[in-house]
Amino acid sequence: MEPYAALMASFVLCGIVAAVMVCASWILGPKNPTPTKLEIFETGNPPMGSLRGMRFPVKFYLVAIFFVVFDVEVVFLYPWALIFRQLGWAGLVEMAIFMAILGAGLAYVWQVGALEWD
Amino acid sequence: MIAFWIVALFALVGALVVVLHRNPVYSALGLVLTLFQVAVLFALLDAPLLALLQVMVYAGAIVVLFLFVIMLLSLEPEKRLAAPFPVAVAGLVLAATLGFGLVVSGTLPLRSGVPSRLPADFGSPESLATNLFTKHQLPFELTSVLLLVAVVGAVVLARRRS
Numbered sequence: 694m695e696p697y698a699a700l701m702a703s704f705v706l707c708g709i710v711a712a713v714m715v716c717a718s719w720i721l722g723p724k725n726p727t728p729t730k731l732e733i734f735e736t737g738n739p740p741m742g743s744l745r746g747m748r749f750p751v752k753f754y755l756v757a758i759f760f761v762v763f764d765v766e767v768v769f770l771y772p773w774a775l776i777f778r779q780l781g782w783a784g785l786v787e788m789a790i791f792m793a794i795l796g797a798g799l800a801y802v803w804q805v806g807a808l809e810w811d
Numbered sequence: 812m813i814a815f816w817i818v819a820l821f822a823l824v825g826a827l828v829v830v831l832h833r834n835p836v837y838s839a840l841g842l843v844l845t846l847f848q849v850a851v852l853f854a855l856l857d858a859p860l861l862a863l864l865q866v867m868v869y870a871g872a873i874v875v876l877f878l879f880v881i882m883l884l885s886l887e888p889e890k891r892l893a894a895p896f897p898v899a900v901a902g903l904v905l906a907a908t909l910g911f912g913l914v915v916s917g918t919l920p921l922r923s924g925v926p927s928r929l930p931a932d933f934g935s936p937e938s939l940a941t942n943l944f945t946k947h948q949l950p951f952e953l954t955s956v957l958l959l960v961a962v963v964g965a966v967v968l969a970r971r972r973s
Contacts, residue, residue: 696859697854749882749883751883751969753879753882753883754876754879754880754965755965755966755969757875757879758876758961758965759962759965760872761868761872761876762958762962764867764868764871764872765868765872765958766955766958768864769951771860771936772860772936773944775936775937775940776940776944779941780944780945784944787944787951787952790952791951791954792955794955794956795958795959797959798958798959798962798963799962801962802966805966805970807970
């Protein structure tokens with residue numbers, strides 16, 4: 694458990710700092726609410742109303758999916774890089790096949806233009 | 812052991828937030844709490860790499876994906892609906908079965924093949940990597956096919972109409 698003590702200490706410290714900042718500004722800050730101040734800040738413009746029922750382009754979702762998939766791909770590189778030398782050529786070929794299959798996916802995504810925004 | 816109970820408690824709190832909170836964004840954040848606690852459980856089980864990846868991939872990427880979906884659907888806070896009676900019964904039976912299975916599996920003796928003392932490097936990232944890239948090459952390569960299907964599937968589903 695030794696190595697985790699430092700991590701735990703870091704978590705606790707982060708929590709304390711965040712809590713102190715929020716609490717201090719809540720206690721020390723003057724409170725003088727006006728209707729204008731309580732409005733939602735939208736780059737200085739008056740809010741246009743609720744977002745409920747608004748539809749967003751599905752492209753946002755596609756970008757998120759691509760991120761997750763290629764994130765998982767990179768996850769496999771971490772353990773591979775750790776024992777890269779012990780694995781030798783076999784390991785290199787193994788990873789090359791893995792990357793080639795995912796590279797095909799990337800090429801497809803690129804080809805159909807899913808990486809373009811419009 | 813104390814650490815386990817604390818972590819388990821927080822994991823359950825997070826899970827309850829996921830199920831019970833009426834605002835789906837809070838539910839997603841409750842999921843982050845639970846996933847973090849599961850990461851700590853992995854660490855307690857001598858699986859540091861798995862713990863790290865749990866935080867990076869699940870608490871990081873997957874929950875972001877959930878939040879995207881919540882945003883895309885722009886869900887309103889849920890109205891409290893009573894589950895229809897058969898659904899409630901089915902849920903209770905399922906939960907009871909799972910709980911019973913967990914309790915029973917906890918009391919069963921270990922399989923004979925499992926050594927009583929773990930090797931010194933058990934759970935280390937190096938031993939995980941060695942196992943993954945030598946013994947389990949085929950599942951590793953098949954993972955890339957799975958990811959490929961996910962990418963292509965997402966594109967096909969998103970572009971079907973246009």
